[in-house]
Amino acid sequence: MPAQIIETNTTPFKRVDVDPITLDIVENALRNARNEMDAVLFRTAMSPGIREQHDAFPLIANEEGKMVVGQFGSFLYGFMQGYEGTIEDGDVFITNDPYSCNGAVSHLNDWLLMMPIFEGGKLVSWAAMFGHMTDVGGKVPGSLPTDAKMIYEEGIIIPPTKIYRGGALQDELLNILLSNTRMPEWNKSDFFAIIAALRLAERRVRENIERFGTDTYISAMQDMLDRNKAAMGAIIQMIIPEAVDGKKAYFEDWIDDDGMGNGPYKIACHLHREGDVAYFDFTGSDPQSFSSINFLLNEEMFKMFFGAFTINLFDPQILFNDGFYDLVDVHIPEGCILKPKKPAALSCRTHMLGRIFDLMGGLLGQGAPDALNAAGFSDSPHFMYSGFDRDGEWYQLFQIGFGGIPGRPAGDGPDGHSLWPAFTNVPNEFLEAYFPLRIRTYATIPDSGGAGLHRGGNGITIAYEMLEAGEVSIHDDRWLTYPWGVNGGEPGMRSTKRLVRRDGSEENIPSKCDRIAVEPGDILHFNTWGGGGWGDPLKRDAALVLRDVKRGLVTEEGAKRYGVVISKGKLDEKATEKRRKEMARTRGETALFDRGFTSIDALKKRTLKETGFAPPRAPVFRNQYIKAAE
């Protein structure tokens, strides 16, 4: 039964004609409101994750719950269908349970707050925002246990609940939530920061209604949704071909392991168009994992990813929204790793969430190779460090790492940047001032970006020196499979981690691990991966390669991948010409994709030698999920 909306005014809205200028003005006003929401949040939140790294996402939706401005929209409609209770003026809802909001948030750390906005006795809009809380309880600090087998190990679960009722904070409820986290002060401040951002959106919506009138405002939002639909309709026609002879575009990619020695896990997708509608079919993806790398992917969310990813290319000023969803059909089989069944663990879904973008790029690029990007920094690797310092105070850090943006048609990939919008790194001086850490090195890794006409961006190496005894957890990926290159570009370098103990002993640390004990003086070298290269590296201007060498972004040895011979800082033009000819002759035709391996089996055979780790075992799935995922 859908939620019951309590309105004191039952007059229905009237759809009115909105002139194109007013429409653009409402669009601008909502865009400004959304930017203001971000500004308020970042200024008042306390956790470095939200405050410095901006791991939080706002939206404003129309009265039906369709997002008209924002980035991770699309869940309100589902919430309104599924919530068994009333929606009233003055309510604010909170949830972090992926299973009860159909994946609107995808792990328990994300607290989602939703506020209905009433005006004149009617529901006129929604404001919503979710932010990543540093800790929500569970078995490990940071609440992201790699080896969790059920969601109950990952922290407190909050089903959709009224945290404000008639405008009044349910503070006893909030106390229960905060009492279940290791960082209650941060959570509390972040919570109120999100509320402040929602209240601001509410004010802006009311101002708009005062300015334009309710019917015009409501109709303008509908027009904005329609406008996106028309635009996306044209884009879908342009970039997605119909299946010729039943042949659909197909792409697959992998998550390397599950932190418990199994992997890699495949995600696969077929794409084609029939008439106006694009069909994405994830049949063929692996079944759900026993560990927490599952990603509950909301179909609507995927549509939003797809739309946001493509529309940027055509009208970057457009206010992206939910209007085009009828034009996309997404099929994700139940029980597969993208649609796991409760109570599967979900906390470490970040790798799969990022990898979806590589998959989508590879899929769409087949219809338009000129617009194809190489594989990028499709992840948000985590570094977590916590413990009690020598004064007995609890410290806990959650940090996201950055890597190489891939080579793209637009140019070289930036070094050490973020795939996600709005994310920023935490200044190392801040870390040293507030955490028992010393950051010895913070630099790009030469040659880690794949060679190409447009070079892939380099990954980053961070050397963390621990100043207190404590525990470190790491969640990363692409240590086994490579970030692939395209159109002749080469793959980027994989990720590695190395722990150098104070006594000089060294060990490689796996990509995913929890609770590694560290002592003062131990240094962890956290090396992220580079972006894939785009286009033929032999065609890159040798002067640009020389410049990269001078800048320390490519080594003289690495320049050889471009067929460029540099010796003692000088370009050898003759030798370069010769080498390039020879390389072109021996390699033959370049392929559309260069994954750096021919098959998973072949890759596994060389894994130990190349990485120092035994290859992961092929995953074994529960029978019922194998069936379900077929």
Add this chain to the structure above:
Amino acid sequence: MSVSDDLIRKYEERLAAFEDRLRRIEGGAPLAAPGGASRQIGRAGTGLRLGVDVGGTFTDLLLLDERNGRTFTAKVPSTPEDSSKGVLNGIEKICQSAGIDPTDITEVMHGTTVATNTVLTSSGALVGLVTTKGYKDVLQIARSYVPGGLGGWVIWNKTDPLAPLEYTIEADERIDAQGNVLVPLDEKALRRDLEKLLKSGIEALTVALFNGYANDAHEARIAQIAQEIAPGIPVSTSASVMPEMYEYERTETTVVNSYVRPVVSKYVRNLQEELQRRMGAGTMLQILRSDGGLSSAQAAMDQPVNLLMSGPAGGVAGALWIAKQAQFENLLTFDMGGTSTDVALIEGGTARTRRETRVGDVTVRAPSIDVRTVGAGGGSIAYTPELTKALRVGPQSAGATPGPAAYKKGGEEPTVTDANVVLGYLPSDAKLGGDMEISRDLAAKAVGKVADMLGLSVEDAAEGIIRIVNENMVGALRLVSVEQGYDPRDFALIGFGGAGPLHANALARLVNAWPAIIPPGPGVLCAYGDATTRLRNEASQTYVTPVADTSDAQMQKMLSDLAAQAARTLTAEGVPESEQETLYQVDIRYKGQGMKLTVDMAPEAFSLAEVTRRFDSEHEQLFTFALDAEHEIVGLRAVVQGAEKSFINPESAQGDADASHAQVQKTRIFEGGAWREGHIYDRGKLKPGNRVPGPAVITEMDSTSVILPGHVGVIDAIGNILIWPEDHAEARS
């Protein structure tokens, strides 16, 4: 005679008229300075101050005679190859009309865009950079931020750092967050690398070490070594430019300082020498800083990163000063030019400042008046993307060439100016003798392009363009007002710059900020600001401490020490202690927050309890909530200012309400979907007390003002046009 000569001649004629009017207003009566004593300048001066604003086309000057309050203005062509030439030309001219000798001028106040332009045109120095070992990529990685939404990385290309990586070296040294030396500086290795770097052709050097804000010993030593190797090289150290945490921001700020330094130094030194040659060795040149304060010539040459907003700061200062004469203390300023628009907020007679400055792609941590710039101006081009059929305005601009279609210089794309012409806001009638010939036909043809795409009439499309561009500016006004917790309805809006007076009425209506003020001579406003700026100095220190761990007495002690330190410089610059005004500022936050708020307090009212109370209430005002969390002091500052001057005497004689004597001809403007009949007025003929009913267009030497239907423009005692809705209580008085 070239076009520009003709232009200048017209300007001069109008300037003469303007100066006449000012003189009438001023009445020549001597003015008592505040406190009853006229200000004594330390140097043997006569009390003549000169404000100079160098723009791209014109150099504006304003001379203030502190003895009797009289002012003189002059406008001469700018001389981009050597700006000092234009300045000296202007000085000759202004002295002639004032009947004084250049040597009588003791102080020259100057707002300059030379630092800004150096950044915008990428014409700064080749900068070498020394970082701590392990940090050479600090600018390459920056904050890892990619602009745009999901997939924004697909189209974004990062600009190269201003200190290229190939000219960056690492020093083997390390300091911790508390300022302790962990690894002493390896001088031998550094000297070797530095010798090589200094020979590589770099023109300026930045030393920015990790945790350098906590201890600057290594930075200072490296600067010393650099000077030994290459005595002429300008060296900027991060601890002296921005002694604050955050390695990327501090490095970037210091590199930008180095980047603009050679150009700015040369400019300032040259100007100072020329001024002293012509006006005597005692002449003191002062440069307006981004934060609205004044900087000595030497300080400007050492830390030019503080001048990035010098130009806009002059406009804000001018607006502030003009409006104060008209008794408005709360203002939104709106400075609209050809390609961009600057807005700022003034509260209680003080411009709001912030701790960072943005120019183009560059963001630095240097205090500036909180001026927000939107890439929308008279030249912004309107278009409709094929896919969405939405009407977009800017950020592309037609620039000076080809310019708007109406200017007949080959422009074909529809611009904001063209829309203004189509609507009759910018009259195209040649008889009015505007600066340029304006063609309504060409404007209409250009606007017709988007009109066809939208299926609208040319007039409706033009009005749409104006409404969209106004909305963009409302966005900027919101950033400085509502986002900071201010309600625009509590403010008046002052419009200046080439296009500000055209849009001020419409904008005031959108944000409900009344009246819309059009100052006299919007074009010389920056020079006014330069000349009337109060001398100001501040001293600050970082002091990160929980409130519970400090006391009133300790804070008082530290703040009064800072005040004494700031006052010394001001006293040395000739401001007697009796005229100095001191303000304490405390940066404070909830422990754990990244942001901080600044609480201002008079010294006599200072107490920690009051500071935290004010912080809680401002936090609540800004963000709708306060916390019961612990308060943490972040920094302390004492600001000392010289006394304020008033230079224009309000005229006592009122004209009557009837403004018909100033009418030039009938006209019509398009507004709200229909043509409305009204008049064009000559601003030079309007008198205080006159009331101009909308719709009306008021023309003057350097701008055109529009009064919309339903509004009335009232001329106040000093010649401002105050635009009110006709049913507003103030409009009837």
